[in-house]
Amino acid sequence: MTTFSLKLTAVVLMTLDHIGLYIPAAPAWLRWLGRGAYPLFLFCMVQGYAHTRSRKRYLLRLYLLSLFMTALGLFLNTRFLPEGGYGNHNIFLPLFLTGVLISAVELYQRDRKRGGLLLGAAALVQVLYGLLPFLLPFTRNFSGDVLTGVVPNLAVNEFGFEFIALGLAMYFLRDRREALAAVYLVFCIYQFSAEALYGVFPVQWMMVLALPLMLRYNGERGRGWKWFFYVYYPAHTCLLFLLARGLG
Incomplete structure (x- = not known):
């Protein structure tokens, strides 16, 4: 399978997962199937990161998209108070952090001084996240999901440090x-x-179903459609969220 076919499979699983999340009375197995979506996206991300022409542009794109998802989530959750319900959707943030750590580790392997500086900078960002409520009191009004979208935190993100x-x-x-x-x-x-x-009923382990697909990866990129995947993520979550509110 190419990265394109793996991403397309992940899109289908992600859509099923979010249908199960938002649509009333949707069968539980939709969310079970959805557990394989993020691991496939993560697998494709690291493959792409190994071959991208510019890691800086790659990381900048992920960070800017993370900011967009943070703003979108804040708007929708605020707009539909007191019910809320859109939740935290920001797949770009953990992908961004993964890329940063990959670059930091590789740089440390080549040059311990420069790599150590980059790892130290990443650590300082984690400290800054914790200090934000004291440095900027108005940030106390925002959730951790909003703050981490601006000041990326390794532990506070949609999928966690693990x-x-x-x-x-x-x-x-x-x-x-x-x-x-x-x-x-x-x-x-x-x-x-x-x-x-x-x-709780164990669900996340069902991501194991994605492993056979990863093992079939043939090292080829396949079709492009890069921006389709970037646009589809916020578009389908918004659509399903608004559709669910209409059905509700």
Whole structure:
């Protein structure tokens, strides 16, 4: 499978997931299938990041899209108070953070001084996030999801630090499929155990269904359609959200 076909599969799974999230009485299995969407997007991101011509432009694009999703979410959740309901949708933020850490680790491997400076800068951003309510009191009125969209936080994002760590593993093991499969399976077991220990029905582990698709990746890009995937994400979440409110 090419990255294009993997992304298209992820789009279908993501759409099913969000139908299950927003549409009343939608079957639960839609959300189960949706667990495979983000891992596929993450897999495609690290493959693309390894071959992109300009990582700076790639990261800038992801950050700007993260800002857009933050503003969109803030507008919709505020507009439809007190009900709210749009939630936090910002897939671009964890992808951005994954890319930043990949670059930092690789730079550290080549040049410990410069790499250490970049890792230190990333750490300072985490500190800044925590200090924002004290430095800028008006930010206390915003949720963590809004603040992290502006000052990216490794822990406070839609998928958390654990998926950023998974992205790093996908990148550095991209040429070692057996090792990648083993790490991915362990990660799925961890997801199952964590949810079970919290007493909730384990769902996230179903992302394991995406692994056979990743293992079929043939190293080719396939068709472009780059901007389609960027535009589709906010467009379909808005449409489903507004449709659900109309049905409600």
